[in-house]
Amino acid sequence: MxxxxxxxxxxxxxxxxxxxxxxxxxxxxxxxxxxxxxxxxxxxxxxxxxxxxxxxxxxxxxxxxxxxxxxxxxxxxxxxxxxxxxxxxxxxxTSAVVATxxxxxxxxxxxxxxxxxxxxIGALAVGLHTAPGAPLRTVRAADGTLHGELTGIADAAAADVLLVPADDGGLYAVAADAVTVTPQTSLDLTRPLATVTLDGAPGRRVGDAEQAVRRALRAAAGLLAAEQLGVAEKSLTDTVRYLKERKQFNRPVGGFQALKHRLAQLWLEVVNLRAAARAAADALATGEDTDVLVAVAQAYAAPVAVHAAEEALQLHAGIGMTWEHPVHLYLKRAKADSIAYGTAGAHRTTLAGLVDLQAP
Missing domain, CATH: 1.10.540.10 (Acyl-CoA dehydrogenase/oxidase, N-terminal domain)
Incomplete structure (x- = not known):
């Protein structure tokens, strides 16, 4: 029990x-x-x-x-x-969770x-958008060398070793200096993406790709919710602080009832996200109801983090639109995270199957 x-x-x-x-x-x-x-x-x-x-x-x-x-x-x-x-x-x-x-x-x-x-530093050569259990894009393995191209690989530019899934079902360790890493334009500049091109790169088989990638992406999706919680909490905290300091008509903007309602709604969303994210982390640690709680966390996390960052941008008014203010970093991270390791919609679909609650 x-x-x-x-x-x-x-x-x-x-x-x-x-x-x-x-x-x-x-x-x-x-x-x-x-x-x-x-x-x-x-x-x-x-x-x-x-x-x-x-x-x-x-x-x-x-x-x-x-x-x-x-x-x-x-x-x-x-x-x-x-x-x-x-x-x-x-x-x-990417390294301490996914590759590990x-x-x-x-x-x-x-x-x-x-x-x-x-x-x-390690990186799993699977596109950042890939959800747990989704079909894998692989490269061709031939006589211990790998051939092909993989896109949307997060933090590939910082990696010393890449873990690459191949068409023979294996997961191969490949030295980063044996591949070509080409930066891609990404919305979140703090977690850059790249295309990895393998042209006869030598690889050492370390295990079965499907099992390893499924485990890695499940942990990634579950723990990404904690990162999204951090983004949402900081966005809310900074916005509340700013609205207490900013004055209009000789009174703090945060005292206006319409803004207080928006902040109260956002606070409730963040509290619920905290519960969902911590439940997912606990499930990954204990192995109980893991798939369900990871899906719940990711179905909920993305909309809340994006909403918190959008409210922060709007409620910081003119200064929030400047490059010098960090609020754009949080909005970009929240938006990029919203499609990382599966969208909220993909996780809702997964959750429906897990609990046998299909759409009518």
Whole structure:
């Protein structure tokens, strides 16, 4: 008989949250993130080193015996929530969650240990838009070499190793310097996409692609909700703060009843998202009702994060429309996340099948 999960953070999880937030406050200010989006190096690898090497966060999901921290998806969700609040341009979701989960399913301990240390960055060469269980786009495998092109690969530019699904059913580890990575124009400049071209790239088979990718994308979808929660919470918090300070007719704008109603509605949506995101993380950690709770979280998360960021942009008025103000970073991340690892509609369809509640 299953017990009711505790969705409140434990003392250890709160301590982790505080430590990550302090680090991001010191090393990931909005002006710096905006400056990076204007450069040819959008990833903050110095921040990644502090998170991965300094705090050991890259190996949270990896058992201690394999060089990791032996934590659970609950702790990873805490980290992603804070990274979402800062729109941090680091490959945490793609390497420490997605690529790591694929390797946990494959059992390649040597490469898993390298990813857990943070000194090697991994990326699963599956389009960011791909939902768990969706058909996979593969490359051709021939005599230990791989041939083909894959598009929409998140954080490929920062990766040292790519995990590539092939037409023979295998998942192959390929060194990043053996492929051509071509940047794609992406809405979210803090999580750049790229096309990966393999022209006879040597690959080492690490496991079964279908099983590994399904596990990786399920964890990605579930924990993405934590990042979306961070985006939504920060958007709401900053908007409330601004409306308390901004004055019209010699009174704070936040005192106008119409705006208070909008903020109250948004607060309720964010509270519900918090419950859904934490339930998904707990389900991934315990293995209970995982598919259902991940689908619920993703069906709900995208609309709330986008709504929160849109309200932040509108209620910051003129200043919210400027490039210098960071609100556009949150709107772009929310919009990009809304199609990452499956749209809300795709997850609702999945959920309907899981609970046998089909449309009339």
């Amino acid at each position: 299953s017990t009711q999960p505790d969705l409140l953070h434990s003392e250890e999880e709160e301590a982790l949250r505080a430590a990550v937030r302090d680090l991001l406050t010191d090393h990931c200010d909005a002006a710096g993130v905006i400056a990076r989006t204007e450069s040819d190096a959008p990833h903050d690898l110095a921040l990644w080193k502090l998170l991965a090497d300094g705090m050991g966060l890259a190996g949270l999901l990896v058992p201690e015996a394999q060089g990791g921290q032996g934590a659970t998806h609950r702790e990873a969700a805490v980290v992603l929530e804070e990274l979402g609040r800062a729109v941090a341009p680091v490959p945490y979701l 989960e694929a390797l946990l399913a494959s059992g390649d301990e040597e490469l898993l240990g390298r990813l857990a240390s943070g000194r090697t």
